[in-house]
Amino acid sequence: MNLISEEDVSHLKDELYQLLLVMENLSNKGEFGNGKKVYFYLSNIDFEATYSFIQKKDFQISLLRVYSINSMDSQSQHICQMQQKWIQSLKRHSLLISGSAEVQRITFFEKQQAIIDTL
Numbered sequence: 001m002n003l004i005s006e007e008d009v010s011h012l013k014d015e016l017y018q019l020l021l022v023m024e025n026l027s028n029k030g031e032f033g034n035g036k037k038v039y040f041y042l043s044n045i046d047f048e049a050t051y052s053f054i055q056k057k058d059f060q061i062s063l064l065r066v067y068s069i070n071s072m073d074s075q076s077q078h079i080c081q082m083q084q085k086w087i088q089s090l091k092r093h094s095l096l097i098s099g100s101a102e103v104q105r106i107t108f109f110e111k112q113q114a115i116i117d118t119l
Contacts, residue, residue: 009119016116024109030099041094042101042108051090053083 004012026032027040052063062083065071074080097105 013116013119016119017113020109020112020116024105027098027105027109038098039096040098040105041091041096042104043090043094045090045093051083051087053080053087055080055084 023040026038030039031037049067050063050065052065054061054063059075060077060080061073061075062080063071063073064083074083095101095104097108
């Protein structure tokens with residue numbers, strides 16, 4: 001459709017490479033620069049949605065994004081608990097690559113790099 005110029009594609013690729021490098025470094029160390037832990041998981045389950053749960057001292061929110069178009073959020077305690085349980089169950093069937101699973105982590109990031117290369 002030629003909606004994006006070759007120059008724009010090049011800029012997008014550069015930004016994706018930068019994001020991938022940041023993610024790779026974070027997953028390698030397993031923590032941010034301030035020492036706070038970060039957890040990256042790989043899953044063989046193909047999700048058609050993105051699930052997020054954010055919790056702080058007196059605040060929690062569940063986020064659900066479907067097909068990268070529609071999204072919803074809820075601060076309901078019941079919904080947040082259900083979302084948290086769902087994410088925990090997914091983690092049990094996924095591979096932690098933050099600071100571990102070096103071979104799988106390297107393979108994953110090489111595949112992501114190859115995908116960006118094809119754009």
